[in-house]
Amino acid sequence: MHIERLTIEAGDDTFSLDLHPSFTVIAGVGPAERRGLVGEMLGALGSGRAGVHLELRADSGTRYGLLRPVDGPARVISLARGIDVTDSFRAEDGQVDLLARSGLSGRSAKKLLRLTENDLTTRSQFEQNILTLAHVDQGRLWDVARKVTERDQEVAEAAAAIGSDPEDAPIIQEIERRHAAFEEAEEAHDRVRRISLLVGANAAVAIVPLGGIFGLAGAAPALAIALAMTVYSAVYWRRMEAARRHEQEALDAAGAQSYLTFQINKVNGLLADDHQRRQLMRAAEYHRSALTEWQLLAGDIPVDWALDHRAEIREAANRLRSTVEVRNPMAVRLSPEEETAADLAHALLHRLNHLRTLGGGESYPLFLDEPFPQVEDSVKGELLELLMKASRHQQVIFLTEDEHVASWARLEAMTGGLSIIEPRGSEQPAGGDEPRSSKHVAA
Template sequence: MSRMVIEAGRHTIALDLHPKLTVITGLGDLERESLAGELLGALGPSRPGVHVELTTDDGRHLAVFRPTNGRARLVDVDQSRDITPRDVDGGVDLYSHHGIDMTGARRALKVTRADLTTQAQGDVVVHRLAEVDQTALWAAAARVRVTDEALQAESVAAGTAPEDAEIIDRIERRHAQLETALEALNRTNRLARVVTAAGVVGCVLAALVQPVLALPLLAITGLALGAAFVYRARAARAERAEREALDAAGAESYLGFHVARIDGLVSGDQARRRLLAAAADHRLAAARWFEVAGDVSVDWAMEHHTEIAVAARLRADVRNLGVMSSSAPGDEDEMAADLAHALLGRMARARSLGDLGETFPLVIDEPFVDLDPGLKPSLLELMSRSAGNPQVVLLTADEEVASWARLEALTGELSVLEPTPDSQPVAASGVA
């Protein structure tokens, strides 16, 4: 938006907006709320008396006129042509052209401190991944993808599913554990039989000579029998584990068809070995990913790659700009960093809103209230540097922010609008 005119009773208020950042100061809470509603409503189903000029992403210079008495019109200024849609019934709604309703527009394009705080808390996973070494993170993700593709390829070549490799590997591991347990049980049983036989003979002889001497022999015999029971229990557990793995791949789970597939795969030793090797590589890659990223799926991270990468770069920018204090990080430092991430996230969202990906102005209402004064300049600089795509209108009653804006306005990077003593409050639009 380049200009908005509001007719409020006998008064007319004209706002010339900077293409990048406009700071409007000196308004109370109710006035800011009302003006935010007018700014947002100007592109939607606003009331009569609210007119706006704007330039679209494709360079068209448009104007919306809403006379107090008469039909609203949409005009192409450069061509001096009325382009009001024929199906418009008493109003011009630019949001609806992009598949956005007024509720969605308010939610996306109006930002308060509460909104930033809520978003900062909701972006925990993105922020956590942004804090990770990005080279290690995406290398681990790429490794998971590569090993998964290799596993898929080997599975296709073997005529089976990737999950079957895990099942077969689990069966073989369970079977190897059972064989080890049975071997240990057999050794223990043999030893127990020898010790028991020797203990019985020794106890008989000791009883004939000195009965008390039989007690140590009985204890040794008991230990041997106890060890045999322990190893028998281990073998039983290993047998149950193998049975469970077989059930997962047997008739109870795969109803014969999968058993045939697995039997056919086992019969081809070379294919089996390649498939199991690919599965082992994939497990190692997945374990590395978990070590780096924690309990987050690779697919989710890849879907949010841009968001995570932007957050990581933003984190570096935040540090470089001095948003975090030079002392040990504290609650205020983390709060400032989270607000910066959330603010830039909302600005990124406004860059491509709706079905056609149009850029819409972002209205920000007092985002840094109650924040440490020492942290505000860096956050304001970050916002100023990123403004322009989208255009930002900042509403504030904070004199510290106003002072910063007046100084920055001298460079031409933003403009400051302040009410004059004879200005009238902005009338409520009913759309805030």
């Protein structure tokens, strides 16, 4: 369905807006005017107010006049045949309502057919995950996913060999790591304690003769050395005790009272023998390494979730790279600029595809209400080109006060691929051509 003309009666005045069958840019309009124009057109498609008329063209090419006279009932006329076809467009309540035929209310139509900046930046977690993974180089992504799956299987096999569960491997690793840290801290403390005892004892012995010869001032350096070695030893003792506590926390989590108990009881049979223990720990380490590599690519998205939605991720990745100019297709990730363009392109195409089939095979126009105010001009140009291509199959009406969009539209209008409508007083286009003017009212 394409809107060819909007006509609004306001008292003795009549305001008309002729729209391009594919792409129309209505430039130089502020927020209130944009809301008003979209509201008038959506209202006319629904059970809108009297005095607002539309000329429409169905996707099949048939043209209709939707008339809502002030002093009579709404009517739909076949413009080619000049006959009244109103009954074909009545809703269940008897009103002429083209939206109701597709199960839309005025509220739901405004939500679906009008797209704003906020609509482009809000998406479900499911869609966000799909987009996140679609941005990643697909060869690298699925290679790492395969590696994680294989490493997970290796952990499961190593655990099964000793009658355990794969989840127990991290417990073993953590206990062993903390025990090794404790042993290292204990050795360091013993070494420092021996040195501090030797140096401290000698310093203490030297205090008496030095004090006798030089007085208190002469004994002070030896006293300071003795105190320093005591503090030095205490620091290493505290480190050792901290390592001991950390080890005990890991043992407590495994249900073992001590490291010796952990070895003897083998934590539910985990340590059948030292060789099997090392195999399980090695497999767990490889698995952890693969998971780290996956997280660098995919963040917190689970590997299993990605594999379950692999087809959708691949489809989104192909769509992103075919609808925006990817400057380095071999990069693991898109650049920030490419990522922004890809995100917005995905959202635009998703909405357009939805509206294309919303009317049971009859498309609906998409109204874009200043959707790109924060987008870089280079990205904005790519998105506008994308909309131009999409409008060949579905009408797009872009309402804006963005001069960059208006300048782009003035150039494209020369090819006939779109039309631009600007209120009187707008900036003249390059070359001195008179811009199209239009009067309109807000709802």
